[in-house]
Amino acid sequence: MGGVILTTSKDQSQELPAEGFQYHHAERGYVMMTYWIPEEPCMLPSNPSHQVGVGGFVINDKNEVLVVQEKHFTPSLSGLWKIPTGFIHEFLRQTQSEEIFTGIVREVQEETGIDTEFVEVMIAFRHVHDVAFQKSDLFFVCLLRPLSKQIMVDDLEIQNAKWMPLVEFVWSNL
Template sequence: MLAFEYNKFNGIIIDSSAIPTDEKLFLQQLSALLEHASLQKKSVIWLTLPIDLAHLIKIATQQGFTFHNCLPTEITLTYKSLEEDYVPFVPTHSLGAGGFVQNSLGELLVIRERDASTYKLPGGHIELGEKIEDAVYREVLEETGIATSFDSVLGMASTHPYRFGKSNIYIVCKLSPLSTQIDIQDTHEIADAKWILPQDFLADSNNSPFNKYLVKSLVNATGLGKSTLDLSQFSKLKHEVFLAND
């Protein structure tokens, strides 16, 4: 039987490091585990196959496993004893962050990507495990060379469908510039970056209606400030909390 452990949800997690490479042996051990799970009245079985064991996917699906989620080097499948057994859903959204940065002259920091003819706020994808604050710092610095400090969350927008049939949430953050000299770091993606007065950005007919609406709506906004509460006393997880400003 395949090596495994029980989880706290009456399920079984198969030990990926102990899965045999031989197809016949895998089928024998998997069948024995399925019989054991049935006798013990376990609900969901989790099977993660690394990419070098991809040849075992067909065997697993023939036994009733279905795809759950996929990473570049592994795929996770699940088996439900009963149709009504609950399997936690896979992530439904990707996240992006944009930086709303104005200098002492009131000029707005904007960028133009290499495959675009219009300007927009600097920003990009929030990486797995990355804080919103850290992501927007990083993206603005990469795309413009401008270092910033965080002020608040100004707004957000949701888009569906986005990439791969998922949804996207775009979070706009107000930042204060710590420098003014533009020096694009990511020259592969960004063609131009500049400071521009909001009214000039709004007057440019080439810029998209959505981006112009963002600028018009947020230019005088204050938004949600970052909480100073130390959440480490409550949880070891990484937290960010944004609350309404007084």
């Protein structure tokens, strides 16, 4: 039992052998095809099928949580205060994948201007199937320590941001 995995740039994909090979997946810069040997069910894993989202639970020494209101939202979420969130970049600077701990620090800084230090992935995470692009979504909530206090809102994504007392934040989300 075995398989052949053939990867080539999109520019050269027309020259791939078609006999016996099947398309596995295509990404921005390449196409991958597979050929399973022998004539039994293929045991090669399918294309990675997830995206990784992160949320930053930033709490300061006054027991206040950094919260934001999204600029673009569905009407049912109008007025909702939530923790800063975003997606981990698959390729950072086209050479290296971003990790959860660097991605959430970047997201919080981009949305609020607050510099933070990663502490830990909290016990809260979720997994949902068939979200955007029919991919599964993994979402991790990370605890961050603020290194700055002055909020500077990103006008592209965020409508408003503030430090909210933890008790108020908990009650507003029940």
